[in-house]
Amino acid sequence: MSYLKQFVVFALFVFYTVGVVDASQIGPNEVKPGSILTGEFSQERYLNGFEAPLVSSGDFFLFPSKGLAWRVFEPFESRLIMTSEGITQITHGSIMKVAGTTGLAKLIGGLMYPALSGDWQKLKNDFEVNVEQPAATDTEWTASLRPVNETIGKIIESIELTGGTTTRSLIIFKTNGDRDEIQFKSQEILGVPTKEAINAFSIDGNN
Amino acid sequence: MSLYGKIWGTGLLALVLYGCMLLFTGQTRFVSDIAFLFPEPSSADLEAIALNQISNQLSSQIIFLVSHKDADTALNIAGKLRDELRNIGGIRILGGREIGTSKFAALHKPAIGALATYSDYKTLKTGHGDALLKRSLASLYMPASSINSSLIRQDPLGLYQEYLQELSATFDANRPKKYNNSYYSPVTVRISESLPINDKKKTRLQVIEKLVGSLEDGNKEVKIHYGGAPRYSQKISQISKSEAGKISVLAVSAIVILLIFLFRSFKPVLGAVLTISIGVAVGAAATAIFFENVHLIAVAFGVSLVGVVVDYAIHFYTSRRANETSEQTANRIKAGLLYGIGTSVLGFAALAFSGVNVLQQIAVYSAFGIVSAGISVVYLLPRLTFLSKTEGYSTSIDMLGRAHRSAVAVVPYLALGLVTIVTAILLLLDVFDANDDVRKLRVDTPELTKTETFLAKYSNAASAKILLVKGTSTEQILQREEWLQDYIWTDVQNEKVSGFWGVSKLIPSIKKQSEIWEMSTELLNTVEGAKLQKLIPSRSTNVELIYADEENRSQLPKEIQDLVLEDKSTDQRGHLVILQGVQPSFDLETLLGEKSWISEINPAKKYSANFFDTRVKSTYSLIGVIVFISLLFIWKMGIETGAKIILVPSFATFSTLALSSLFGVEINFFSVMASFLVFALGADYALFQYAAHSDDKERAYQAVSYSAISTILVFGLLSFSMIPVLQTMGSVVVIGVVLAWLLSPIANLAPEGEYK
Numbered sequence: 027m028s029y030l031k032q033f034v035v036f037a038l039f040v041f042y043t044v045g046v047v048d049a050s051q052i053g054p055n056e057v058k059p060g061s062i063l064t065g066e067f068s069q070e071r072y073l074n075g076f077e078a079p080l081v082s083s084g085d086f087f088l089f090p091s092k093g094l095a096w097r098v099f100e101p102f103e104s105r106l107i108m109t110s111e112g113i114t115q116i117t118h119g120s121i122m123k124v125a126g127t128t129g130l131a132k133l134i135g136g137l138m139y140p141a142l143s144g145d146w147q148k149l150k151n152d153f154e155v156n157v158e159q160p161a162a163t164d165t166e167w168t169a170s171l172r173p174v175n176e177t178i179g180k181i182i183e184s185i186e187l188t189g190g191t192t193t194r195s196l197i198i199f200k201t202n203g204d205r206d207e208i209q210f211k212s213q214e215i216l217g218v219p220t221k222e223a224i225n226a227f228s229i230d231g232n233n
Numbered sequence: 234m235s236l237y238g239k240i241w242g243t244g245l246l247a248l249v250l251y252g253c254m255l256l257f258t259g260q261t262r263f264v265s266d267i268a269f270l271f272p273e274p275s276s277a278d279l280e281a282i283a284l285n286q287i288s289n290q291l292s293s294q295i296i297f298l299v300s301h302k303d304a305d306t307a308l309n310i311a312g313k314l315r316d317e318l319r320n321i322g323g324i325r326i327l328g329g330r331e332i333g334t335s336k337f338a339a340l341h342k343p344a345i346g347a348l349a350t351y352s353d354y355k356t357l358k359t360g361h362g363d364a365l366l367k368r369s370l371a372s373l374y375m376p377a378s379s380i381n382s383s384l385i386r387q388d389p390l391g392l393y394q395e396y397l398q399e400l401s402a403t404f405d406a407n408r409p410k411k412y413n414n415s416y417y418s419p420v421t422v423r424i425s426e427s428l429p430i431n432d433k434k435k436t437r438l439q440v441i442e443k444l445v446g447s448l449e450d451g452n453k454e455v456k457i458h459y460g461g462a463p464r465y466s467q468k469i470s471q472i473s474k475s476e477a478g479k480i481s482v483l484a485v486s487a488i489v490i491l492l493i494f495l496f497r498s499f500k501p502v503l504g505a506v507l508t509i510s511i512g513v514a515v516g517a518a519a520t521a522i523f524f525e526n527v528h529l530i531a532v533a534f535g536v537s538l539v540g541v542v543v544d545y546a547i548h549f550y551t552s553r554r555a556n557e558t559s560e561q562t563a564n565r566i567k568a569g570l571l572y573g574i575g576t577s578v579l580g581f582a583a584l585a586f587s588g589v590n591v592l593q594q595i596a597v598y599s600a601f602g603i604v605s606a607g608i609s610v611v612y613l614l615p616r617l618t619f620l621s622k623t624e625g626y627s628t629s630i631d632m633l634g635r636a637h638r639s640a641v642a643v644v645p646y647l648a649l650g651l652v653t654i655v656t657a658i659l660l661l662l663d664v665f666d667a668n669d670d671v672r673k674l675r676v677d678t679p680e681l682t683k684t685e686t687f688l689a690k691y692s693n694a695a696s697a698k699i700l701l702v703k704g705t706s707t708e709q710i711l712q713r714e715e716w717l718q719d720y721i722w723t724d725v726q727n728e729k730v731s732g733f734w735g736v737s738k739l740i741p742s743i744k745k746q747s748e749i750w751e752m753s754t755e756l757l758n759t760v761e762g763a764k765l766q767k768l769i770p771s772r773s774t775n776v777e778l779i780y781a782d783e784e785n786r787s788q789l790p791k792e793i794q795d796l797v798l799e800d801k802s803t804d805q806r807g808h809l810v811i812l813q814g815v816q817p818s819f820d821l822e823t824l825l826g827e828k829s830w831i832s833e834i835n836p837a838k839k840y841s842a843n844f845f846d847t848r849v850k851s852t853y854s855l856i857g858v859i860v861f862i863s864l865l866f867i868w869k870m871g872i873e874t875g876a877k878i879i880l881v882p883s884f885a886t887f888s889t890l891a892l893s894s895l896f897g898v899e900i901n902f903f904s905v906m907a908s909f910l911v912f913a914l915g916a917d918y919a920l921f922q923y924a925a926h927s928d929d930k931e932r933a934y935q936a937v938s939y940s941a942i943s944t945i946l947v948f949g950l951l952s953f954s955m956i957p958v959l960q961t962m963g964s965v966v967v968i969g970v971v972l973a974w975l976l977s978p979i980a981n982l983a984p985e986g987e988y989k
Contacts, residue, residue: 075382117371118343
């Protein structure tokens with residue numbers, strides 16, 4: 027076997043075993059503008075000093091052009107609407123503007139869309155993104171995010187994402203040792219927004 | 234030249250040279266600041282200190298609004314603008330980096346749990362704490378909440394998080410706001426106050442203008458509106474320069490053409506120019522010697538004396554006879570001239586006793602200007618033979634003079650006298666329409682008006698109202714601030730006021746902090762509160778309330794520290810409170826009427842009040858001096874002659890003010906000042922005719938008529954000016970001069986014939 031043939035075989039071996047692919051191609055399916063991503067979540071919040079995690083569950087609607095509606099059903103009903111104009115929390119009929127365009131709320135609001143739609147490029151503005159794909163699969167991936175932005179770095183240590191065609195889990199590790207673990211399931215991309223999705227964004231007193 | 238002439242000439246020259254030296258070496262400075270017009274405020278007056286502080290701030294403040302349909306672009310360009318402005322130097326950016334909520338965190342830390350937004354405080358106070366419990370519970374589960382165990386132990390209701398967010402919204406000067414599909418990001422700067430005026434500021438403004446232009450050019454659809462006192466001054470200075478240039482050229486040309494037409498020679502033109510120059514130069518020199526800072530209004534008024542002193546030269550040249558030397562002419566008209574000069578000087582001298590800076594300067598400028606110009610006509614012009622024309626006027630208006638005198642002969646001057654007295658009384662009682670609003674003196678162009686209206690509508694800073702809350706202790710003042718916040722709450726909800734900015738917002742009163750802590754404790758001990766307490770670690774019971782003492786205040790940004798006013802000499806103290814985004818529908822007057830310890834710090838209102846005082850004082854001076862001169866004339870010339878002569882200027886002066894008011898030119902400080910000029914001119918017209926020898930009556934009448942024409946030409950031009958002050962003065966003088974000229978032949982009919 028000539029040296030050239032040996033090299034080609036070696037290269038093919040490396041390609042198939044290590045899985046050298048373009049990292050920007052890895053991740054959940056893109057949620058195109060006009061369509062909507064919906065699904066269910068369950069969240070466990072681990073706070074230092076708390077005996078047990080704070081567990082909640084509900085569903086969400088993600089409009090790329092509009093924002094994210096986060097509906098909590100358990101342990102009680104409430105709703106969070108994150109748009110470019112700010113964050114609104116609706117609980118038991120009371121409507122409250124949350125952190126406007128600053129702080130952690132803005133960060134989380136800004137993180138959800140790229141994290142759920144795999145827009146690593148956008149996340150690279152604030153984080154060092156490391157996406158990996160196990161060799162045996164062609165859809166599963168894990169991504170770890172480390173803040174490069176000093177302000178974010180004060181609050182968040184790192185973020186870990188895992189998924190396949192959709193993002194399945196998101197773990198936020200905070201600098202004070204707290205962490206939020208969010209699991210996503212039953213995700214689907216809708217071409218046309220449903221009435222329920224539209225209602226989820228309406229800022230009225232109904233949860 | 235006689236010895237007296239030499240002494241006189243040398244004295245004048247020395248005076249002018251000394252004045253010039255003071256001006257050129259900067260020992261005497263010109264000021265244009267409106268605050269300088271009025272007496273220095275007493276240091277014991279906290280309002281005056283506040284006013285001074287706010288005036289200084291406003292006079293150096295520029296507000297920019299960067300607009301774009303996209304919020305991020307508006308914010309980006311505003312950031313770029315801010316960075317570029319920082320590079321210019323001598324410019325302080327307000328808000329932005331200087332006020333960040335993180336700066337408050339260290340100060341607030343011990344008191345977390347006792348600090349809350351007004352809304353949360355109100356919720357607790359009205360017994361609706363359940364809503365806060367539910368909010369706190371919900372936020373435990375929300376991905377956007379930044380709670381942590383230490384925070385929640387200290388503040389289970391999440392009051393501080395809300396409080397910090399509200400502060401962030403109030404103090405985040407960069408946050409774009411949305412109006413009509415566009416986002417507006419504000420940038421507010423102050424041009425360094427320590428710099429001397431004009432040149433450096435002007436240069437910075439030019440750099441700013443270029444910068445704004447380049448940012449707009451580089452970003453399509455981005456529009457940067459900006460305004461504020463320095464920008465306004467720059468525009469006004471440009472307009473004033475162009476106006477002054479136009480008016481000067483037109484006025485000088487008109488007078489020169491008139492003089493050449495009347496005398497068919499350049500010599501009287503040169504003589505008149507010499508007289509005017511001496512008057513203006515000596516007046517300016519004397520003012521520079523007497524005053525360290527000379528206000529530009531005094532200078533402008535002084536220069537307008539041109540209209541008075543040119544009459545002396547016209548009188549001299551018109552009275553020239555072919556068969557006499559110029560010295561003989563001067564001797565012949567000397568008495569009338571000196572009488573006229575004396576009367577005018579007396580009139581202006583009355584202003585010296587007003588106690589108002591600018592009026593005293595006008596008094597000095599006018600008295601020295603008139604005396605030097607008048608005496609130059611009597612003693613200098615006749616000796617400058619190359620300027621003497623051997624014959625006087627060449628255009629005969631005898632027929633007009635005769636007709637005019639016949640018409641005046643039937644005038645019921647007793648009735649006019651009565652009208653004059655009644656008008657003077659009405660002026661004393663301030664019956665006529667007057668308007669002392671300083672804003673009425675502003676030069677408005679469509680561009681300036683548009684920018685200012687725009688900024689007032691969309692910029693919180695431009696539509697802010699500043700209030701002074703006084704008290705005997707810091708705690709009391711903070712509690713009063715909180716009362717004020719409570720008072721305007723409904724207006725905030727109805728969007729009549731967009732925000733409240735005061736020390737109490739950052740360091741609430743001890744009373745309020747205690748209340749919040751106690752009400753929270755009570756709420757957490759209820760059944761509903763217990764549910765929340767079950768989920769979270771036990772509440773920390775350590776809270777240290779924060780005091781707004783000097784040490785804690787020193788941790789606040791300078792802009793907040795500046796809100797605290799203290800006059801240690803009188804132990805008076807107060808805090809400034811800024812109501813942002815105040816709409817015209819907000820009823821400020823009712824608020825001010827509620828409590829005696831609250832007052833508005835409004836430089837425009839204060840200056841308007843000062844203008845009112847100054848106008849009233851000038852009116853009293855005017856009436857007083859006219860009464861005095863009337864008595865003097867009556868004593869010297871007898872009742873009938875004295876009364877007839879004084880009737881001309883006094884009727885013209887008072888009727889002019891009344892007529893201008895009737896015709897919609899509301900009386901203000903400047904119209905009263907213009908009426909001093911009317912009095913001086915009217916007195917000249919009457920005295921020139923009265924003092925003329927019997928064979929000189931025609932010449933005197935003609936001299937007066939030519940003087941009136943020249944004055945009407947100059948002041949008529951002013952009345953078309955874009956600058957309201959000049960417009961007012963021009964209109965008043967024109968009306969007054971026409972009245973004085975119409976009535977002046979009354980003095981020509983004086984029975985004595987020749988003045989002895």
